Amino acid sequence: MIFASDNWSGAHPAVNEALAKAADGMAAAYGASDIDKAVEQRFNEVFEREVAVYFVGTGTAANSLAFAAVNRPGGVVMCHREAHVIEDECGAPEFFTHGARMAPVDGAGGRLDPENLRRELKRFRPGFVHAGQPMAVTLSQATEAGTLYATDEIEAIAAIAHEHDLSLHMDGARFANALAATNSSPAEMTWRAGVDILSFGATKNGCWCAEAVVFFDPEKARQFPYIRKRGAQLFSKTRFMAAQFMAYLEGDxxxxxxxxxxxxxxxxxxxxxxxxxxxxxxxxxxxxxxxxxxxxxxxxxxxxxxxxxxxxxxxxxxxxxxxxxxxxxxxxxxxxxxxxxxxxxxxxx
Amino acid sequence: MIFASDNWSGAHPAVNEALAKAADGMAAAYGASDIDKAVEQRFNEVFEREVAVYFVGTGTAANSLAFAAVNRPGGVVMCHREAHVIEDECGAPEFFTHGARMAPVDGAGGRLDPENLRRELKRFRPGFVHAGQPMAVTLSQATEAGTLYATDEIEAIAAIAHEHDLSLHMDGARFANALAATNSSPAEMTWRAGVDILSFGATKNGCWCAEAVVFFDPEKARQFPYIRKRGAQLFSKTRFMAAQFMAYLEGDxxxxxxxxxxxxxxxxxxxxxxxxxxxxxxxxxxxxxxxxxxxxxxxxxxxxxxxxxxxxxxxxxxxxxxxxxxxxxxxxxxxxxxxxxxxxxxxxx
Amino acid sequence: MIFASDNWSGAHPAVNEALAKAADGMAAAYGASDIDKAVEQRFNEVFEREVAVYFVGTGTAANSLAFAAVNRPGGVVMCHREAHVIEDECGAPEFFTHGARMAPVDGAGGRLDPENLRRELKRFRPGFVHAGQPMAVTLSQATEAGTLYATDEIEAIAAIAHEHDLSLHMDGARFANALAATNSSPAEMTWRAGVDILSFGATKNGCWCAEAVVFFDPEKARQFPYIRKRGAQLFSKTRFMAAQFMAYLEGDxxxxxxxxxxxxxxxxxxxxxxxxxxxxxxxxxxxxxxxxxxxxxxxxxxxxxxxxxxxxxxxxxxxxxxxxxxxxxxxxxxxxxxxxxxxxxxxxx
Amino acid sequence: MIFASDNWSGAHPAVNEALAKAADGMAAAYGASDIDKAVEQRFNEVFEREVAVYFVGTGTAANSLAFAAVNRPGGVVMCHREAHVIEDECGAPEFFTHGARMAPVDGAGGRLDPENLRRELKRFRPGFVHAGQPMAVTLSQATEAGTLYATDEIEAIAAIAHEHDLSLHMDGARFANALAATNSSPAEMTWRAGVDILSFGATKNGCWCAEAVVFFDPEKARQFPYIRKRGAQLFSKTRFMAAQFMAYLEGDxxxxxxxxxxxxxxxxxxxxxxxxxxxxxxxxxxxxxxxxxxxxxxxxxxxxxxxxxxxxxxxxxxxxxxxxxxxxxxxxxxxxxxxxxxxxxxxxx
The missing domain is CATH 3.90.1150.10 (Aspartate Aminotransferase, domain 1)
Structure with missing residues (x-):
């Protein structure tokens, strides 16, 4: 009767088989192998558009490096007051962004409230350096509170974010659970609703260690290869992660x-x-x-x-x-x- | 005829078997499972003393977080001019230490020259804040140049480091190759020769993704759990890494x-x-x-x-x-x- | 009718005279001159005990470097939700601490509410790395809201901070205004009430540029000379700041x-x-x-x-x-x- | 017989007079006063073109924040092996850039050798993330070794920098001494020779505390107001610095x-x-x-x-x-x- 966390689970047999199969022989390191390329293509299919996808080792890394990619000096991330990025990542988002502030926004049931978000953003006057400058809004889907955003709720938040020239990030540590609960497609729940960057988690749901940062606008990822390497998240044998993703995404x-x-x-x-x-x-x-x-x-x-x-x-x-x-x-x-x-x-x- | 890098290799069958075996059922996350504890014990045996061992995902993470653990404000790490930490980690050591300087020391064949090391250290006068303050010496075994330090050469460098109140770190991305080439024991090559912290790499030599930071003085690791989590290197399903280490260290x-x-x-x-x-x-x-x-x-x-x-x-x-x-x-x-x-x-x- | 901010004022004539007098001749740089030493002694007298005092150039620097001095990995500073360190320093506290989190605590009239503080601290369980670890409590005296803490209110907050092994920092950008309004002595309002570190501001109240970090426990300042220099806050001609302080503190x-x-x-x-x-x-x-x-x-x-x-x-x-x-x-x-x-x-x- | 450093000197009487004159009355803080604007205009005249000029408190701040303005993830600054930014700033450049590396280049007499610079840059292959990416070249004029670059030497280095898409920064802590020794104009020695950013020091040469970062391409300064504030270098009473510059630049x-x-x-x-x-x-x-x-x-x-x-x-x-x-x-x-x-x-x- 283990209900501690979904990361107390192990790995699905299909994932292990894929790993065993990938183990043989030589393959280019650091993301350049055939299976790496195949996974990238698979992500394009899953999301029904070209995306830029980067593997990382932990959900904390995915979130933190995503913020680093869009940060500005004095940057501020608007997030729910009980968001994982505030409460459960030991300051990693602040660390990897060199001190971006995770600004708490209240909202019932673990969901960002659009009106509160708008009110908090209004406190920042353009060019007023003292307050810093917002740079992103993040929401979790499913949320830390086990709730879900409806697609139109995501759209409402995206509209506010984009009005203020902010990137919208989705923490998808439990993205598959949100999809399964709503029958939305990956595209509908993300870029079609206005999400710019997704932390795509697979670890909790059947993999050993498989997380990805998905940029729906590849231009935003331009410096990400350096950001990831500097952040010690460029794995050498990336095929071990690619193989997990292949099995994970195979046949739903x-x-x-x-x-x-x-x-x-x-x-x-x-x-x-x-x-x-x-x-x-x-x-x-x-x-x-x-x-x-x-x-x-x-x-x-x-x-x-x-x-x-x-x-x-x-x-x-x-x-x-x-x-x-x-x-x-x-x-x-x-x-x-x-x-x-x-x-x-x-x-x- | 792939001689590009040892990280183009895959994983040894024994490693895959261990993973498959560990995949079933529930286990405490974040390093608290039985197999995690067993690996910690195995490290004690391998090194013939109690050590504090922490898994991380990449060699770059191992080196960078090790430095972070012993850093001081304005800290300087003395390292060989062509060390991996300078030339191949995209500034991760500087990043994770918030700007510690990797100070290059010359030496033939990729080996730190003790006399040069001593001369460089002499440039720092105690309490002279402008120059910053040395905080560690690092050497790689085997070196980036494919050469090895003899045990007494390590001792000589350790003596200089400790005279100056500096930690001695060993980058052991290819630690097993050094041991195999010299028939030294892990203990002889590390703490008995004066090494304080070891980046213990297993990825290049048969694992998928298995790196560890080994502190021979557990006191130096006191804040490391927070340093690792903040650095996005605390994996949730640590048993996937533990299982690799178990197979790797089994029966030599x-x-x-x-x-x-x-x-x-x-x-x-x-x-x-x-x-x-x-x-x-x-x-x-x-x-x-x-x-x-x-x-x-x-x-x-x-x-x-x-x-x-x-x-x-x-x-x-x-x-x-x-x-x-x-x-x-x-x-x-x-x-x-x-x-x-x-x-x-x-x-x- | 300028009521924009007290930093729209200039410098008091006595401050200018002191500067003109100090301008002649040669004096040791970087805090080693006679007048620097005299100011340090003056601070001891003002606070009725030995203190460690360090000049810095801005209030933002004073607060940020004070936090840096007592930070821990994954560190969290408990502060009022509308504190200057959150709302008006462009993320400098997070920046100089490499990502410590400024955790907002509610309280009426710009004052930290002890009960809320205690409740927020309770959310951190010892050794639970995910949440990070509190490292300091900060309060402003006078507050950003123009209100004051009574001495026993400071004591109550200090008691909570120290129970949790946290440093208590006071942002004293308007410290003199608080003293003048309450007739408390500098000692009563700070270390006797449990304050460990004070940002002592003089700029807003008659100086050009004179801020100091005052450590009531000099041991906490051990690494501060390096922290300050690395933070680009070690001025070369410190006598220009010392002269201001001398005039400022002269004869009340x-x-x-x-x-x-x-x-x-x-x-x-x-x-x-x-x-x-x-x-x-x-x-x-x-x-x-x-x-x-x-x-x-x-x-x-x-x-x-x-x-x-x-x-x-x-x-x-x-x-x-x-x-x-x-x-x-x-x-x-x-x-x-x-x-x-x-x-x-x-x-x- | 004090020959310790030029920062053992005090302030010139004209500087003190200007300060005394500026001390009266109210003026907009944070760089918005009339005298601030006048100094900005004066800099345009001195450099015979429009520049973006930002006051900071120390030379270390000027250099470090200048690098921060043009940094990239994994960034590397090419500098002379005995440059002030390596040897005398306690790691501030690394700190403010979140870990950019100061890469030492040899050269006789404290001057960057163009051939060595080119050879060092050649070690970085485009897109090879492991090595990081160069982002700037810096030279000091006058150098830390008391020598000078001739204008055509600066041009030669600028050409290499710009070929590699790098900003050229000049550390001008003793810029006036270089001008006086060569009878070059400020424009000739900087932007006409290819310098992109100048740390303009006045402290050592007659001011109390007056340093500026001068961007010859204002576009490069776009985020600098936030970078400076986050770096705790936005002074409130900027007129105290502006007044010094006015006197300093008056009538040569x-x-x-x-x-x-x-x-x-x-x-x-x-x-x-x-x-x-x-x-x-x-x-x-x-x-x-x-x-x-x-x-x-x-x-x-x-x-x-x-x-x-x-x-x-x-x-x-x-x-x-x-x-x-x-x-x-x-x-x-x-x-x-x-x-x-x-x-x-x-x-x-």
Missing amino acids: LWLELAGHSNAMADELRAGIAASSHARLAWPTRSNELFAVFETATAERLRREGAVFYDWNPPHDGSVPVGENEMLARLVTSWSTRRDDVSHFVELIQ | LWLELAGHSNAMADELRAGIAASSHARLAWPTRSNELFAVFETATAERLRREGAVFYDWNPPHDGSVPVGENEMLARLVTSWSTRRDDVSHFVELIQ | LWLELAGHSNAMADELRAGIAASSHARLAWPTRSNELFAVFETATAERLRREGAVFYDWNPPHDGSVPVGENEMLARLVTSWSTRRDDVSHFVELIQ | LWLELAGHSNAMADELRAGIAASSHARLAWPTRSNELFAVFETATAERLRREGAVFYDWNPPHDGSVPVGENEMLARLVTSWSTRRDDVSHFVELIQ
Whole structure:
């Protein structure tokens, strides 16, 4: 009953097979091999347009280097107050951008609120050097709160970003889960809605280590090869990452895996909603859910082998957690077993 | 006939098997799983003492984050003038240390010359803030020039470093090749000779992506978990790296692979020494060699399928390259085939 | 009628005289001259204990380098949401610390709220690298909102900071104004209340360019000489700054000047409170005040020659500004003329 | 007999008068006052074209921020091996550029050798990310070694820089001394010879604190206002710096002062050349000179009150210093007294 994080899962057999197959012989290093080129082509197909794609090793690297690519001196990134880039990357975005500020914007359910975004941007007057200068807006899809943006919500945020001459970045650590939950196409959810750069995560959903930065405007990527190398994220044997992506994107494996993950979360959500010892903290749709448990219940579940994390409540005070309660995050993955879910649901009733 | 670089090789079957085996089920992320702990223990055994070991994704990351761990404001790293950290990491060491200077020290055959090192250090007067302050000495073993330091040479450099209160770092991207060529033990070549921090590379020698920073004084690593995470080098599914290391270090596989690689280079060296169209640029002992080819010969070899890089000659002018000549670097690997070597040697006669 | 900022004032005659006197002859550069030493001694007297004092050129430098001195990898500074270090330094604090995060904490009237501070700190679990690690708390005295902390309020915040092993920094760009308004002693307002590092500003209050970083624990300053030089803030002719400080601190000139400045603000406050076209946005006590003007009134005042800035309202929504209104900041200085104040007060009735 | 450095001098009376005059009344801060504008216009006249000029507080800031303005990821600055930016700025250039490398180029007499420069640049192959990418060439005029570049030498270096799409920066900490020694015009020595950015120093030659970055192509300065503010070098009361520049540039005061300084150095040079206890280490022409003294002579001079620094010999070994000898640097300034020079010359015979 491991619901700690989707990165507690391993790698899908298809990914391992692809790796074993790629292991033989010699191939050009640093992204120049045939399989690297094939993956680049595959990304063009997935996104229905030419993209510039760069592999990196971690989601933190993807986000941080994406910001570095579009940064300006005194740059500011507008992001949700509980965004991963603020709360969970140990300052890497600030570090890789040499100090760009991650400016928190409030919004219900982990989603950037367009009106708040607009109000925050209004605080920056053009040419007023003291305040610095916004350079990007970032949103996560699925969000850190397990919620999703509808396509038109992304469009609304993109419109604001572009009005202010800012790049729109999407943190897609759980991009596949968002696609699987909405039946949107990759193109619809990104560049057609106005996204300029995507952190495309595959690690959590069946790969070992496969993350990519996808630029929908290749011009924005012009200095990225140097940015990536300087950032120690240019891997020598890139075919090991390319092979994972090939297997991952083959025949919609990625969407199937995400679909399973989401379905497992649906069952957990239903079980918690039906429980008298727990309640869902807010509605979610992807493979993450947040629940308020009685402390005693949480302890009992953990004694029975359930693994899940304590979580910080939102800053906006929208989720009251009582004295004898705790807020828990539960995450399912491509390898979550239905039996574990059923058992957990039983235990919680 | 690929002699471009040892990172053109793939992964050893044992490494792939270990990965496949690790792929199943759930395991704690971010270094907390059983296999992570087992690898840490294995490193203690390999080095015959307790060490603090941290996985990272690239050799550039290992070197850069190691420097970050011991840096001081205005810090200076003394290194060979043609060191990888100067010439081939796109400024990553300077970037991750926020601007530490890589100060070039001359020395024959890619080896730091102790007397030159001492003279350069003398230029820094204690407390004279304008010059900055040295904070580390780094040497590569095997060196970028394919040569090796004898244990007592390392000791001599360590003595100078420690006299000046500097950490001694070893860039061990080809550490196994150095061990295999000298029959030294890992302990003898490192902490017993005075090395404080080692970049332990396994990627070039049979793994996909397996690098580690090894601190012989765990106290120096106190802030390293934050340094690594901020540097976007904390991988979530660390067991994928741990599994590689387990296979790599099992039953001396790593030394066998390096031994093969060195032996292949020996044959190439012998063949070039015997050729009338080429000459060895300087003596080497590991899996790298440098040769001056007639331009016509180089072109002919390449037409026949040989792959090797043009190389910049040393700054010290010790390797004259004529008008109709070129300097080439050739590197062998664990997967270099004897047939390829023989064929190359024939072609060059 | 210039109420734009106290840095629109020039330099006090005593400061100019001191400069002219120091101009002759030769003196050791970089802080080693007799007058430099005399100022250091003067600071000891002012603060009634031994301090380590370092001159820098701007308040932004003082704050940023102070943070750099106590930073840790992944470091986080807790500060008020509308602090100068967030809103008005163009990312310099993040830049000089290589990406420390300025974490916004809410609080009424520009003052850090201890309860909110404690709640924000609770979000950081020890050793949880993802969140980074708090390294300092900073407060401004007087605040950016023109308010003041009482001594026991500083003590309360210091207690929280020290419980969490964090340095407490005070941004004293208007330190003299705070002292003059409260009759506290420099010692009472700083180290006796738990402040570890003070940005001591003199520029706004009668000097040309005189800022200092004062460490109450000299041990924390150990690497500061290198941090300052690397930060391009080590001036060669430090006696030009020392001379300003000598004149500034002589015979309580600094407190007299601040007293005048505060008194001028008091008259403005009284005038605005009595006006039917304007209202004070919140109570202030130092030389800054904030008023909501009818837009028409603001335009009329500006036509008559009044200079003041439009200001962003607090994030917390506590200051409603109507459609036909604007929020203005007014600042007085040591050289503000009573006539200008009287004239402004007349105009606003 | 102070020959330690020209920054041991104070400020010229005309500079003090200008400051006193500027001290009264209110003026727009942060570079927006009338006197700021007047100085900008004065710079246009001095350089016979429109320039973009930005005041900063130190020469280190001028150089470092200039590099930051033209940096690229993985950027490399080509500079003389003994350049101030390498040897005397505590890593500030690396710091402000987030790790650009200062790549040392050898050359006799402290001057970049064009052939060596070309050879070093050749080591960088276009698009080869590992090596990083050159972004600027910098030379000092007068050099750190007290020598000068002839105009055509600057042109030769500019041609190489521009061939490689690199900005040419001139460190003009002693720019006036170079002009005074050669009777070149400011335009001839800079943009007409191909210089793109100049660090214009006035501090050493009669001001308190007056440095400027001058962009001959204002487009290169587009982001500089943010770069300067983020770098904590935007002073609030810029008129204090503007006033210094006004006095300094009025009626060629700056060139007269530099002329005196150079003349004093000429007398010292003649005296040392005639001495049997000392010899000039190499020929110099500005206000710096380098001499090899018998150790006993140096001690005697110091006992008599002479102040001068020990100096590190050039890396190229061109200046042998015997066992009983030391290498000294002597610097004269606008306020060096003829009597001191005569007395020193007597003592050394």
